[in-house]
Amino acid sequence: MTPKDLALVAHDGKKDELLAWAKKHLSTLKKHRLYATGTTGSLLKSELGLEVHSFKSGPLGGDMQIGAFIAEDKINALIFFWDPLESQPHDPDVKALLRISVVWNIPFATNPASADYMITSPYFDKEYEEKTPDFTEHLQRFDHDRQRDE
Numbered sequence: 001m002t003p004k005d006l007a008l009v010a011h012d013g014k015k016d017e018l019l020a021w022a023k024k025h026l027s028t029l030k031k032h033r034l035y036a037t038g039t040t041g042s043l044l045k046s047e048l049g050l051e052v053h054s055f056k057s058g059p060l061g062g063d064m065q066i067g068a069f070i071a072e073d074k075i076n077a078l079i080f081f082w083d084p085l086e087s088q089p090h091d092p093d094v095k096a097l098l099r100i101s102v103v104w105n106i107p108f109a110t111n112p113a114s115a116d117y118m119i120t121s122p123y124f125d126k127e128y129e130e131k132t133p134d135f136t137e138h139l140q141r142f143d144h145d146r147q148r149d150e
Contacts, residue, residue, distance in 0.1 A: 001031060002127045004076040007066045008036040008044065009058060009097075014081035015040060019047055021081075021112045025119050026050075035075065037062030063093040067100045073132065077124075078108035079115045105131055 006029070010018035022029055022044060034052045036044055041054030055065040069075045078101050082094060101108045109115035118124065 001125045004032045004124065005069075005074055006032050006034055007069070007075045007078045007080075008034060008040055008052070009063065009066065009078070010040045010081040011058075011083040011086065012039075013083040013086050015043060017112060018079075018081045019043055021079075021115055022048055022050070028119055028125075031125075035066060035069065037066065058093065061093075063097045067093075067097045070097075070100050070104050070106050073104070075106060076128075076130070077118060078106055079118070080108060080110055081112075081115075082110055103133070105133055 008018065008022070018040065026048060029050060034044070034050055035041075036052050036054055038054050038057035038060070040058075041052040044050045044052045045054075055062040066075065066078070070078070078097070080094075080097065098108065100106075107118060109118045
């Protein structure tokens with residue numbers, strides 16, 4: 001078994017749902033390194049006894065901190081139970097977190113069904129060679145444009 005670095009996030013209206021999901025998969029989650037936004041991390045620690053590195057609360061920058069870890073190749077997967085029926089004051093941060101997951105080819109689950117599929121995948125407990133995108137051409141394009149403007 002190869003431990004993964006797993007980020008767990010849940011909007012307020014989905015925290016109980018994430019806790020129930022985590023309890024169902026407790027033995028698996030204990031084998032991995034867990035990261036979470038503030039309140040979610042506190043609940044996972046106090047309610048389930050999980051060892052979790054907690055960032056700030058999502059609206060206070062926690063979503064962005066997890067996004068930075070993804071960009072730095074420090075997160076292997078994201079489980080984010082977001083509430084599509086509730087307006088979020090930090091909606092741009094939420095979209096940025098999901099976007100950066102796609103940019104860096106990080107699998108993410110947004111509800112219990114997709115999280116079940118992810119955590120029970122044969123790839124979850126073994127080595128998986130993630131294809132990190134190569135942005136060399138993209139970066140060279142911007143370097144070329146900057147040199148032309150100078």
